[in-house]
Amino acid sequence: MKKNNISIVVFLFITFIMFMFIVYNTNFESKPVISGFEDKELIIKKPNSIIKYNSKDNDFMLDSDKTIYLSTDILSEDLGVKVHFDPRHNIAVITTLDRVIRFYGNTDKVKVNNKEADYIKSMIMNGEKPLIPINQIKEDLKIENKFFPETNTIVVKSLYDDEIIGKIDRDNVILKKDIKIWSKVIRGINKGEEVQIIGEADDWIKILTHDGKVGFVKKKLITNIEEIVGIKPEKNNPIWKPEKNKIILTWESVYSRNPDTSKIKDMDGLNVISPTWIHLIGADGKLNHNIGKDYINWAKKRGYKIWALFSNSFDPKLTDKFLNNSLARERVINDLLNLIKDNNLDGINIDFENVYLKNKELLVQFIREMTPVFHENNLVVSIDVTVIGGSDTWSRFLDRKALGEVVDYMAVMTYDEHWASSPVSGSVASIGWVEKSIERIIKEVPSEKLLLGVPLYTRIWTETPSRERANKMYVESRAVPMKNAMKILDKENIVKIWDEGAGQYYIAYIENNKLNKIWFENAESIKLKTDLVKKYNLAGVAAWRRGYETEEIWNIIDKNIN
Incomplete structure (x- = not known):
């Protein structure tokens, strides 16, 4: 009897093993068990994976109208949406190349490009998390979303992402939770059903079904x-280009009043002028300007495009407070737009200098908020940047790549190689330094958006021996216009030497018992620099500043690049 019992146990065990082998490797004709959902689930589809959220995460919601709300974290980190949230004012701003969508927390107000958009639902604050309704703006965000009520599952993907798909080749294929033999059966899949492949494990493939189910099936199926x-x-191409030639821009330095235009001589080839008219003076977005009507009329008669320069007054504390205030940024954009349109100008030239490194992303955000609104009004947006390298507040605060993706043009200030307080004397813009600077920035910004900055000035360096330290020279400098510096060559006993490395003439002379040095900007040096415009297919030239030049310079630039 005992022997018979053992035989029965062995038989039952072998039968059970065979049964499980069949379950593991065979497709059932019968309907599989379907797992249920107690809470809603969000699935973010990625190229080779998925990201899951459940209702307890508080990162998404679904309202009674089946509108899907996603947190700003999910939008930015998982879906690549450019979104910024200002917790101080509970304002969320989404930017694309042609849209600025603003959600104002605790209100029903939503704006698109500064116009109220009542067709978009308002943002919801879930505790401290802002949740953005995506149904009405999914085309702007380039995302796709679906809700499957039978499984309480929301599936969202970015249209920019690649995906690998396949089809089930027979009916009643088992979808398992994992590849273990005891794994739970999720449901059956029929022949021809399209699935997304999101991973592999041995001879199993991990898939996402059309209704948001995730599991494993045999690879052979x-x-x-x-x-x-x-x-x-999308790429943001410049909204304006000269019909035939390259851009030749010069800045007009305007202080207390605009220049007497009757005294301004012809400037061959010039097609854009940028007067330093508008300045930020308040952290709340208050502006000061000295736009001149007579100057505008003069420029228009000559066929010049006018890009008014807007500066941050080179004040880092003011700029920090301003950039961190979403309401102030919005105010400035609106006020600038009104100034530009009311005065029939053609664009803006942004010159933010001396900015804290911590404001790097916020400066990009400001430009992203401004550009779509200006482009909608057919206005050019340009920005001035220093060369790559240097201090935090002079260079590193500039995200040139991100800025270059948004603006129409970027003027590279390829000068001040040796700046006013430089500890050593040297050229303002030696040709080798200028070319290396352009080569570096081209790796981040398309060449067809870059304007080569050229200085129409130089520096007179004065060196005095130290009376306290051996082999030490005290160095001072003063900037002088190109046309004034050239007069020094007329002095007696002045011998100019061509500095091959700098691509400039150089002189040294004694005056008042002090050694003076000058690296000249003149026709030869400007020609060498502007040769780079064609060599690197740049958009043109930006010269600082009008009034410093010698008469022949504009003709030389025009003939050299056009």
Whole structure:
């Protein structure tokens, strides 16, 4: 009897093993058990993976109208949406190349490009988390979303992402939770159903079904595998270019009043002028300007485009407070737009200098908020940047790559190689330094957006021996216009030497018992610099500043680049 019992146990065990082997490797004709959901689930589809959230995460919501709300973290980190949240004012701002969508917390107000948009639902604050309704703006955000009520599952993906899809090749294929033998059966999948492949494990493939179910099926049961390439990111091409020639821009330095235009001589080839008219003077976005009507009329008669320069007054504390205030940024954009339109100008030239490194992303955000609004009004947006390298507040605060993706043009200030307080004497813009600077920035910004900055000035360096330290010279400098510096060559006993490395003439002379040095900007040096415009296919030239030049310079620039 005991022996019979052992035989029965062995038989039952072998039968059970065989049964499980069949379960593991065979497709059932019967309907599988379907797992249920107690809470809603959000699935973010990625090219080779998924990201799951449940209702307890407080990162998404679904209202009674089936509108999907996603947190700003999910939008930015998982879906690549450019979104900024200002917790001080409870304002969320989404930017694309042609849209600025503003959500004002605790209100029903939503704006698109500064116009109220009542067709978009308002933002919801879930505790401290802002949740953005995506149904009405998904085309702007380039995302796709679906809700499956039978499983309480929301599936969202970025249209920029690639995906690998395949089809089930027979009916009643088992979708398992994982590849273990005891794994839970999620549901059956029928022949021809399209699935997204999100991973592999041995001879199993991890898939995402059309209704948001995630699980494993045998690799041999999927056919017609192909890669679907996502859409390509849009590029922001300049909204204006000269009809034939390159851009030749010069800045007009305006202080207390505008210049007497009757005294301004012809400037061959010039097609853009940028007067330093508008300045930020308040952290709340207050502006000061000295726009001149007579100057505008003069420029228009000559066919010049006018890009009014807007500066941050080179005040880092003021700039920090301003950039951190979303309401102030919005105010400035509106006020600038009104100034530009009311005076029939053609664009803006942004000159923010002496900015804290911590404001790097906020400066990009400000430009992203401004550009779509200006482009909607057919206005050019340009920005001035220093060369790569140097201090935090002079250079490192500039995210040139991110800025270059947004603006129409970027003027590279390829001068002040040796700046006013430089401890050693040297050229303002030696040709080798200028070319290396352009080569570096081209790696981050398209060449067709870059304007080569050229100085129409030089520096007179004065060196005095130290009476306290051996082999030490005290160095001072003063900037002088190109036309004034050239007069020094007329003095007696002045011998100019061509400095091959600098691409400039150099002189040294004694005056008042002090050694003076000058590296000249003149026709030869400007020609060498502007040769780089064609060599690197740059958009043109930006010269600082009008009134410093010698008469022949504009003709030389025009003939050299056009």
